[in-house]
Amino acid sequence: MNLELIHAAAQRLKGRARVTPLLGSPFLDEIAGRRVLIKPECLQHTGSFKFRGAWSALSAMDPVQRDRGVIAFSSGNHAQGVAYAARLHGTSAVIVMPSDAPALKIENTRALGAEVILYDRATEDRDAIGTTLADERGLTLIKPFDDPQVIAGQGTTGLEIAAQAAEMGISQAEVIVCCGGGGLTSGIALALEHHAPDMQVRPAEPEGFDDVRRSLRSGQIESNAQLTGSICDAIITPHPGALTFPIMQRLCGPGLTVSDDECLHAMALAFQRLKLVAEPGGAAALAAALFRPGQLSSDTVIVTISGGNVDAQMFQTALQRFL
Amino acid sequence: MNLELIHAAAQRLKGRARVTPLLGSPFLDEIAGRRVLIKPECLQHTGSFKFRGAWSALSAMDPVQRDRGVIAFSSGNHAQGVAYAARLHGTSAVIVMPSDAPALKIENTRALGAEVILYDRATEDRDAIGTTLADERGLTLIKPFDDPQVIAGQGTTGLEIAAQAAEMGISQAEVIVCCGGGGLTSGIALALEHHAPDMQVRPAEPEGFDDVRRSLRSGQIESNAQLTGSICDAIITPHPGALTFPIMQRLCGPGLTVSDDECLHAMALAFQRLKLVAEPGGAAALAAALFRPGQLSSDTVIVTISGGNVDAQMFQTALQRFL
Numbered sequence: 102m103n104l105e106l107i108h109a110a111a112q113r114l115k116g117r118a119r120v121t122p123l124l125g126s127p128f129l130d131e132i133a134g135r136r137v138l139i140k141p142e143c144l145q146h147t148g149s150f151k152f153r154g155a156w157s158a159l160s161a162m163d164p165v166q167r168d169r170g171v172i173a174f175s176s177g178n179h180a181q182g183v184a185y186a187a188r189l190h191g192t193s194a195v196i197v198m199p200s201d202a203p204a205l206k207i208e209n210t211r212a213l214g215a216e217v218i219l220y221d222r223a224t225e226d227r228d229a230i231g232t233t234l235a236d237e238r239g240l241t242l243i244k245p246f247d248d249p250q251v252i253a254g255q256g257t258t259g260l261e262i263a264a265q266a267a268e269m270g271i272s273q274a275e276v277i278v279c280c281g282g283g284g285l286t287s288g289i290a291l292a293l294e295h296h297a298p299d300m301q302v303r304p305a306e307p308e309g310f311d312d313v314r315r316s317l318r319s320g321q322i323e324s325n326a327q328l329t330g331s332i333c334d335a336i337i338t339p340h341p342g343a344l345t346f347p348i349m350q351r352l353c354g355p356g357l358t359v360s361d362d363e364c365l366h367a368m369a370l371a372f373q374r375l376k377l378v379a380e381p382g383g384a385a386a387l388a389a390a391l392f393r394p395g396q397l398s399s400d401t402v403i404v405t406i407s408g409g410n411v412d413a414q415m416f417q418t419a420l421q422r423f424l
Numbered sequence: 425m426n427l428e429l430i431h432a433a434a435q436r437l438k439g440r441a442r443v444t445p446l447l448g449s450p451f452l453d454e455i456a457g458r459r460v461l462i463k464p465e466c467l468q469h470t471g472s473f474k475f476r477g478a479w480s481a482l483s484a485m486d487p488v489q490r491d492r493g494v495i496a497f498s499s500g501n502h503a504q505g506v507a508y509a510a511r512l513h514g515t516s517a518v519i520v521m522p523s524d525a526p527a528l529k530i531e532n533t534r535a536l537g538a539e540v541i542l543y544d545r546a547t548e549d550r551d552a553i554g555t556t557l558a559d560e561r562g563l564t565l566i567k568p569f570d571d572p573q574v575i576a577g578q579g580t581t582g583l584e585i586a587a588q589a590a591e592m593g594i595s596q597a598e599v600i601v602c603c604g605g606g607g608l609t610s611g612i613a614l615a616l617e618h619h620a621p622d623m624q625v626r627p628a629e630p631e632g633f634d635d636v637r638r639s640l641r642s643g644q645i646e647s648n649a650q651l652t653g654s655i656c657d658a659i660i661t662p663h664p665g666a667l668t669f670p671i672m673q674r675l676c677g678p679g680l681t682v683s684d685d686e687c688l689h690a691m692a693l694a695f696q697r698l699k700l701v702a703e704p705g706g707a708a709a710l711a712a713a714l715f716r717p718g719q720l721s722s723d724t725v726i727v728t729i730s731g732g733n734v735d736a737q738m739f740q741t742a743l744q745r746f747l
């Protein structure tokens with residue numbers, strides 16, 4: 102995994118992924134007590150940065166192999182990213198999802214052209230189903246984060262941040278990234294290492310699900326004690342990846358944590374001040390910037406809003422509670 | 425009023441106004457039965473396109489005159505655009521607002537640095553208050569639409585649409601614009617006349633407040649019978665402007681109308697599919713694209729989301745009713 106892979110991914114993503122803008126609001130600056138710039142990947146195709154990694158992986162494949170189709174395990178943003186990137190490449194995608202996934206997510210993934218295979222979380226083994234399908238049909242697995250081409254695709258977000266900040270005359274900043282398995286975080290960190298060396302990437306995670314923060318502190322891969330119990334489902338993973346962790350260890354930290362309520366509050370403020378729809382996990386970095394000022398030190402912080410795939414009920418909860 | 429003013433405004437807005445992206449969603453394409461591209465001016469500074477015209481007007485002023493300060497009448501998007509553009513120019517803004525304007529709008533306008541003068545709609549004459557203030561203090565009035573520099577600023581939206589569509593290989597399209605007094609509509613039309621001559625601008629208005637549609641049809645300026653009774657407050661004006669109407673008459677039409685419910689529905693879909701916050705009037709063009717397909721003829725329609733300054737209660741109504 103290296104910078105050249107990110108540059109190559111950027112070439113392949115050109116005209117395919119959206120160049121999302123870098124936004125801000127004087128009202129948010131005032132709350133944070135410093136300048137806050139927002140990279141809204143909720144505006145990316147399929148509503149999250151995951152499209153970048155999916156497109157990067159699909160476009161890097163051998164065409165013959167790609168034509169056989171791809172497979173992914175996901176009930177969320179990665180599923181939609183892979184489904185849409187596969188459709189745009191004219192190939193098929195199988196997405197293996199738990200049968201209790203929200204109906205809308207299943208429906209959207211199907212509507213983006215994927216074949217959805219449902220499994221029972223309680224009685225069936227997801228990996229076994231996937232491996233059997235992949236073997237039978239010759240499908241290629243697209244992992245959600247621990248894959249060099251996926252990290253490279255997510256890293257293009259970092260190239261854009263560096264260029265857009267430079268245009269604003271900003272070279273020094275903490276860059277807070279909503280962090281699950283670390284694909285986006287490590288990709289951005291690699292891009293900034295060269296293109297904005299005075300920026301420091303700070304992963305943001307939900308309280309109680311801070312495997313990356315603890316791993317960075319201990320120097321080895323730590324796991325979460327549980328995988329349910331936060332509304333920030335998009336960024337909850339068992340532990341950092343074998344590929345992503347060494348990159349984060351070298352370049353990122355210290356980690357930041359935020360509460361579910363702080364994420365809801367940040368969602369409400371993104372609605373009011375940025376006119377953006379953020380999902381809870383996608384608002385974690387903004388929440389850290391707004392509500393954990395004492396853990397930050399730079400005059401400017403740049404935050405990702407990593408996704409906006411939130412249902413209407415959860416969004417209304419955020420508005421009702423904080424506006 | 426001519427194209428050169430728009431080009432000059434674009435130079436002055438460079439690095440000041442945001443270049444908003446041109447977005448789309450396969451889900452919206454499917455509803456509309458054609459390709460729909462969205463120009464989200466809700467992402468502009470202060471949450472609406474009005475910042476463009478305000479910056480254009482302020483930046484075109486004689487510096488000595490500008491330093492004396494500016495004044496505007498508005499309880500809405502124009503107020504915030506003028507307040508913020510004045511602050512960024514280091515000058516003062518007086519905004520004359522009705523005392524029954526929503527508290528949040530008054531608060532925001534003040535927070536953007538403006539002096540807010542409240543008047544009683546029932547007993548006081550807004551124009552008299554404004555004229556007295558302007559005379560006493562030497563303030564310059566920034567009109568909401570019927571001013572060449574304001575139209576020129578709004579017209580920069582059209583320059584961006586032409587360039588962004590061309591990059592996607594699109595030269596033919598109907599461009600549906602949320603239309604109040606016609607500043608945005610006429611500005612975009614002038615920009616496209618030269619830069620995308622195969623695009624046709626179609627103004628969109630709320631049913632019952634279709635002064636522009638009727639004026640285009642009759643060939644003379646027609647007025648609305650009333651000015652209240654729609655949730656699309658941002659785009660309700662008494663009649664098209666003396667400057668904007670001749671431009672619209674030459675270049676735009678026919679006008680489209682949408683119901684309040686269709687605007688709410690479009691807001692819900694912008695939330696779900698675009699991750700954007702639109703206000704009711706700002707969703708009128710998208711509503712026309714989605715729900716009035718029989719009145720459109722081009723394979724691609726481009727729509728403005730002209731603003732996103734909606735309160736949480738109204739937004740929740742949209743989500744509750746249509747998702």
